[in-house]
Amino acid sequence: MPKGYLIYNSVESKILVSDINKIDSLTTHKGKIVLDNDLKNISYGKKITTTKGKFYYVLKPAYKDIISKINRTTNTINSKDIAHILVNTSINKGSKVLEIGLGSGAFSLFLSHFINKPILSLDVSFKNIKNALNNIKKYGDINCVLALLIKDEQKKVPIKYKEYFDCIIIDLPEPYIYLELILNVLKSGGDLVFVVPNIEQVKESRNIFSKYGFVYFRTYEIIERQWLIRDVGSRPYEKYLNHSLFLTFAKKVDNS
Structure with a gap:
């Protein structure tokens, strides 16, 4: 909890x-x-x-209370989007999850309460990693997340290709730059989730991944509007979450 x-x-x-x-x-x-x-x-x-x-x-x-208040060093995925990831993947308590783009740690903090294995999270920024781990320690269990730094612009990733994950979540504008890694470490039948800010990035990413054994694509934009309930004059709450990003889900298959 x-x-x-x-x-x-x-x-x-x-x-x-x-x-x-x-x-x-x-x-x-x-x-x-x-x-x-x-x-x-x-x-x-x-x-x-x-x-x-x-x-x-x-x-x-609630998880939403925490996610809305964590310290941010970068754009943070909202609670409305995080919750949608659980219902559109096969993630369960025994899943092994790789996150590329740790950000402020919101997703790892949330997901760590639902799976038994540590989440492996990668980021190119030491500042982001330090802040995210502080957030996770403050509101969750620091032992549930293993954060690693991607050290250079060549995108060399500090994990072995023999590692196999049930789900990979990428919060980057160009998720396909890690295509080779994804193909090598995501299990056949596993879930790929990528989070991007605009629809042209969605189209380009879907076109690329579809050529490399990914199927069952679904793209969502989640809009959430809370209501203020009164005896007289009930109305939508002034602050509501409109467009923040696009979520795309796919499954990896073996075409060999």
């Missing part, structure tokens, strides 16, 4: 805390919450009171 505490009053007034034992107080526009020794040992579901007499509840955070 994700680590942390969601201190909740309303959709507009909530605070995500990774470790309630490391802070003495929280300041909100509804008053200050003083975290004495009794509150620091409080369990989920309990009610706490601010200095202005307003109530907050201590909740177990």
Whole structure:
């Protein structure tokens, strides 16, 4: 389960805390919450009171709460897109997953709660890796992710071709630059997922991968709109997730 505490009053007034034992107080526009020794040992579901007499509840955070608050050094895949990956692949608790493009660690953080094996994540930026591992340590289990640095512009990857993965997820504008690696380490019947920002990149990538034994292509754009429910005047919530990226799924087959 994700680590942390969601201190909740309303959709507009909530605070995500990774470790309630490391802070003495929280300041909100509804008053200050003083975290004495009794509150620091409080369990989920309990009610706490601010200095202005307003109530907050201590909740177990949802994955979406965490993903929206992690520290970002690059564009981060949204929770709406991450969830779609699980239902469009064959990933299960025994799957072996390779991620190319660790980014801020959002996907690895989420997926690590659903599979038993460590996720192997690659990135060309040491800064990204350091930040992502800090995010994962803060809200999850650092032992569930093995992050490796791709050291140079030649895209030399520090894994052996005898490794076989059930799923490869690539969050890069040109996923086909790792075509040779993918062909060598993705199992026959395995899932390929690539995440790109525009439709022309989708078309080019699909055309290339289709020539090398990939079938069952599906491309999605996920749009999510939350509603604000009131007694009078219910309406869509002002902040909603429109286009962020395109997700494409495919299966590798053996054409030999």
